[in-house]
Amino acid sequence: MFTNKTKSLLLSGVIALSITSCADKHNNQGTEFAPNMYHSVGYEPLSQSEGDTNHINPYGMNMRLPVKGTVPRRYYGQQAKTDSIDGDLLEMDLISRNIKAGDMASSEKLLTNPFEPTEVNLEAGKLQYERFCQHCHGEAGKGNGLVAKLYKGVPIYSSDALKNLNDGHIYHTITHGKGRMWAHGSQMSSSDRWKIVLYVHQLQQAP
Numbered sequence: 480m481f482t483n484k485t486k487s488l489l490l491s492g493v494i495a496l497s498i499t500s501c502a503d504k505h506n507n508q509g510t511e512f513a514p515n516m517y518h519s520v521g522y523e524p525l526s527q528s529e530g531d532t533n534h535i536n537p538y539g540m541n542m543r544l545p546v547k548g549t550v551p552r553r554y555y556g557q558q559a560k561t562d563s564i565d566g567d568l569l570e571m572d573l574i575s576r577n578i579k580a581g582d583m584a585s586s587e588k589l590l591t592n593p594f595e596p597t598e599v600n601l602e603a604g605k606l607q608y609e610r611f612c613q614h615c616h617g618e619a620g621k622g623n624g625l626v627a628k629l630y631k632g633v634p635i636y637s638s639d640a641l642k643n644l645n646d647g648h649i650y651h652t653i654t655h656g657k658g659r660m661w662a663h664g665s666q667m668s669s670s671d672r673w674k675i676v677l678y679v680h681q682l683q684q685a686p
């Protein structure tokens with residue numbers, strides 16, 4: 480059936496195959512070119528590498544500081560840190576942190592705005608309002624932001640029901656949310672929340 484030539488060809492093929500397949504080199508990938516591209520040094524993100532500090536980032540840090548203006552995220556329900564070490568703001572923070580999310584009445588009674596409605600503070604409040612509230616509540620607080628078209632039930636600040644809401648009530652609403660409105664206490668410092676309150680008071684009086 481097979482000629483001698485074919486037989487010897489087949490035989491040498493089988494031999495060659497058995498030699499290569501028996502070689503004890505299954506896991507050897509051969510010579511690696513630029514091995515440090517495959518085997519990188521692991522840096523712990525929240526520490527400085529010991530001894531040989533990171534020469535690329537400032538202060539030898541392995542992870543860079545967040546970009547200026549980064550919005551802090553915390554667990555839902557947890558309040559952002561106070562940005563004061565003394566004074567009225569800290570006092571209000573301490574009181575507010577002891578008021579439970581369901582206790583609007585205590586906020587209304589015990590909390591007053593530690594910031595005066597100066598031009599600078601109102602301007603700062605407006606900026607935060609534009610970032611966090613306007614898409615629902617609308618530019619003038621008339622409940623007609625773009626999101627409100629789909630997310631129904633956004634009220635009008637200057638309506639009879641809302642025009643007299645006091646400092647504590649508004650601050651509590653921002654911090655813990657109310658009804659269909661979500662809590663914002665984890666996303667904004669307390670001073671930003673208080674400055675928004677100043678600005679919302681202005682919108683309550685808007686015709």
Ligand code: HEC
Nearest residue numbers: 611612615631632633634649652653657658659660663675
């Ligand atoms: C996702 C949309 C949305 C965002 C964002 C939002 N709100 Fe609201 N807000 C609502 C809705 C809806 C209600 C009505 C809540 C209810 O009574 O169910 C409401 C109610 C309120 C009320 C009235 C509370 C009351 O006692 O009736 C105030 C004051 C208020 N929001 C302020 C703010 C401020 C300030 C911000 C920004 C920090 C903000 N809201 C962000 C949707 C939103």
